[in-house]
Amino acid sequence: MSSPPFSRAEMSASSPSQAKEQDDDTKPLWTYVTKIKSVGGGENYEIKCNICDVTFNEFYTRVRTHLLKIIGKRVRGCQKITNAKLIDLKKIDNEATLRVEKSKTKFVSLPPVSTQHQMDTNTLGVDPKKRKTSTVESTFNLQARETLDHEIARMFYSLGLPFHLARNPHYRKTFAYAANNYISGYQPPGYNKLRTTLLQNEKRHVENLLQPIKNAWSQKGVSIVSDGWSDPQRRSLINFMAITESEPMFVKAIDCSNEIKDNDFIAKHMKEVIMEVGPSNIVQIVTDNAVVCKAAGLIIEAQFPSIY
Template identity: 80%
Template sequence: MSASSPSQAKEQDDDTKPLWTYVTKVKSVAGGGNYEIKCNICDFTFNGSYTRVRAHLLKMTGKGVRVCQKVTVAKLIDLKKIDNEATLRVESLGVDPKKRKASSVENAFNLQARETPDHEIARMFYSSGLPFHLARNPHYRKAFAYAANNQISGYQPPGYNKLRTTLLQNERRHVENLLQPIKNAWSQKGVSIVSDGWSDLQRRSLINFMVVTESGPMFLKAIDCSNEIKDKDFIAKHMREVIMEVGHSNVVRIVMDNAAVCKVAGLIIEAEFPSIYWTSCVVHTLNLALKNICATKNTEKKIMLLMKNRFKQLKKGLQEMVISDQWSSYKEDDVAKAKFVKDTLLDDKWWDKVDYILSFTSPIYDVLRRTNTEASSLHLVYEMWDSMIEKVKNVIYQYERKEESEGSTFYEIVHSILIDRWTKSSTPLHCLAHSLNPRYYSHEWLSEDCNRVPPHQDMGLTRERLKCFKRFFPDVNVRRKVNIEFANFSDGREGFDDLDSLNDRVQMDPKAWWLVHGINAPILQKIAL
């Protein structure tokens, strides 16, 4: 069989086997579907089928063929993308490509038959105003693939009433069953209840409530408060209902906005449930700190940091724009504005100022990004905030060319803003979480900075930690046991003096460390986890 035969050409055009286009079939050889194949990229010749073509081009070892030596990393990425797309096409059809051989008449009939449902589905999208990305929904694709590949005589899709009643109730039960393992872990690990206000597309004022654990966030409910006065009592009332739904003994803290009304509502909850702490959102706190810094005269009134960051990325392109011939056509519209833009973009001092602003705000953005995730960071916030302030100071002092012993008016302003925001948002819970992080007792961490001390030797941390213990353990005898456990943990004795326990303090994730080495302090272990 020649390489140009109709059957080979047909296989060459098969969109489920796109890598055929990168090789040449020299001739057919013994064995069904096998050919003498020549790679168009490296000219290597081998015998086999499409399986070996994939192995050769995608550099899959152990497949009985040498990998292509001339496929670069970039080319390999492109080839894998093409191969993955073909796999998805096969899966969406729900048909094994090896079983898809059919006559030309059957193929023509299938194409015509497929056009009818395609048009009907398209009209459903157009007539109902459905977003096109619905077509990427796996349940949408799975439903049609299942219906196409299974003979269900007389099947009709669910109607209006069935969708909003029976099927909706079934799906709710299905989702609740999926969430049950997460709920079962609440009593063991504790949860944080997170609440925030927002507006939907109909501009309704909503407040949502979510439960967050180490497994991730879980949405509880959203309430419409469009016609309500969102005062402290209103917020506390709904937060109280959520706490009772979750179980107050399972709740460690509530996280809300930094607004004054939210803080007062949090204090109401703390008074009613002594074991629950209110904490502000760290990300919101950092945003407010940046806003305060940007409002100072030293950094220009209401400066847009994100825009400046984008300007920095586009610096070369912006400068080329204002010196291009096309810029003259814009000058005619507003000469003064065009001159100001051009002079600014070509001014090295202005770009130095942009670099400086981005440099001293970069540590703040780094902490913002690290805390703006689903991962728990309560045990890291205290140290991150201290390190952030120190990095900001280093950038400002380096820019102003000042020694450590000298004063800086601008740094004093920034420092006071950051300290003020931390003071308003920090709680004893942050200090307790920091105190239970084994990393901060390790020799490696302490030796990084001569000013560092372990948490149990820090007066402020100790005072706040003891406040936590008194709230969590009102019984004096239980609290005494906890203090003894903490003494053993912090001093590395009575079960915590094991060599692995000491070495792992800096090497292991804090939660993993408590799981492995915390058995000698069962009460503290439960708090840490």
């Protein structure tokens, strides 16, 4: 059995009755809880988790539910177990499950192969050679995992989502958070919530992340960098970024597909960005060497002598 992922200091002293349970390596998770007292006789106890100090009246099955954060049960998962410790606990529990199964098969006397084959086929209607259920499958809930994989894949296929979305760290964090937290009855946000409340909250979140960069503009100075490009819809765009010694920051992009991109047009949008960033914060504007950009630069220098 793997060594416990917690130190002895993290576990309370065990009672004599519990020590006997701990000697049984088929129930290793008793180590991480303390039995306070028996409730109603039998194997039902008032139990205290040594990790989060939560108490509940249950037996070993509920101890597993609590420590392994099994979703859909009455006992809430332990909130102080990290993902790394959860992996260790699941490994310990899986090894114990395999030991139980091994001990069962060790003492079970099976009929002859031909008789067993006929009995399984007649009673279950399934050839045992074609059955794929196993201890490992039931332990790791492989069928549920496979079903969830298919549902996620259908979401990609039905909407034509790019496959590289699966590499997005927020995509992976979403499912990891849902798998490791007990959120009974949770429904994902719908169409209206995504485009209103959550969008506004995320905008405020991004603005808070950018505020330290903006605060550095007056101290270190800013270079405005601009260039033209075409997006996947072949629209002609001009983007503007504010560059400082610390970090760059995207300011805006202009769709100029139906515009005449002369020096006055470019100078107008340069001025808008200058006023947004603050003329006193800007040292220079960097563009390509197109004729209209050079002409726009002269207009800006005439209006803002401190900007090169």
